[in-house]
Amino acid sequence: MKAIILAGGSGTRLYPVTIPTNKHFLPIYNKPMIYYPLSLVMLLGIRDVLFIVNPEDINDFKKLFKDGSHLGMNIQYQIQEKPNGLAEGLILAEDFIRNDNICYMLGDNVFFGHDLVKIMADAKNEIEENGGAYVFGYYVKDPERFGIVEFDEHGNVKSIEEKPEKPKSNYAVVGMYFYDNKAVEIAKKVKPSDRGELEITSVNEEYLKKGKLKVKLLGRGFAWFDAGTHDSFLEAGEFVATIEKKTGLMIGCIEEIAYNNGWITKEQLLNLAKPLKKTDYGRYLTELAKEL
Structure with a gap:
């Protein structure tokens, strides 16, 4: 994929x-x-x-x-x-x-x-x-802003409609x-x-x-x-x-994920951290390399 x-x-x-x-x-x-x-x-x-x-x-x-x-x-x-x-x-x-x-x-x-x-x-x-x-789908209070999905009584999808004036549900795609x-x-x-x-x-x-x-x-x-x-x-x-x-953990830290996936080495992670050493982000990457 x-x-x-x-x-x-x-x-x-x-x-x-x-x-x-x-x-x-x-x-x-x-x-x-x-x-x-x-x-x-x-x-x-x-x-x-x-x-x-x-x-x-x-x-x-x-x-x-x-x-x-x-x-x-x-x-x-x-x-x-x-x-x-x-x-x-x-x-x-x-x-x-x-x-x-x-x-x-x-x-x-x-x-x-x-x-x-x-x-x-x-x-x-x-x-x-x-x-x-x-x-x-996710429940929203303002369904007219989104693509909205409608379900029947069995939970099957009946329809899906983009930014409807009269929404049939509150579930946005x-x-x-x-x-x-x-x-x-x-x-x-x-x-x-x-x-x-x-x-x-x-x-x-x-x-x-x-x-x-x-x-x-x-x-x-x-x-x-x-x-x-x-x-x-x-x-x-x-x-x-x-x-x-x-x-104490970051959301969306792409360098951390690449490292955890085994796509980059510890040395590569530390090199990516170097330009960021004065930031919390850089220090986080450095500590990550030390821990694992």
Whole structure:
């Protein structure tokens, strides 16, 4: 399985902060926002990652992640000329995906919870064994802002609708999707919505029509932040800060995950820590190398 992280867009909901910079570089507490979805991909053991980015931001992404070899990964980049919708990312990634299945992440979503990685691994395994699409739902108070899934009395998915005026439930589909290789061809057939975008919900709807869409609800014990608004951005940062201060462990530390995965050596970890030695982040990496 390969991973695609959508990190383009104009970040208008965070204006004026995002006028001079891409929102995915903004700090969620002590690390860039984009580290959080990347860290989850890494925790799944996925080494091949494609970032879909704006033309003006590609050099900054390359400065941050290079080709990924320092993390034992293969990181590539694909330009999205304009924000034409989430489903367009699947089309742009066609050459990268080839014959693989897909973990598709939104770059501004932050997740945390007990057994989160196991739940994601279950979704990954389901797609690799049986195909189809596997997405996650989360209860929200403002369902008109999201893609919303409706269930029948037996818990089966009845419908899925993008930003409905009259929502049929309060369960939003979050920015983490698992697809088989058919997703690219499905995305190519999606027609622009009334908003003029290729909606990822349309891809999910097609899988639903084929009886190949699974939705797992993330209940209490899970935190999800769509960090593309000022309030949720602040909430995500405060949440990460609280967890890290209480536990002494970092969330979304990509160097730590690469080391724990055996993708880099102790010497490589220490080299990555050196430029950061005056920061808590750098000291954390150094102590990690000493402990293990």
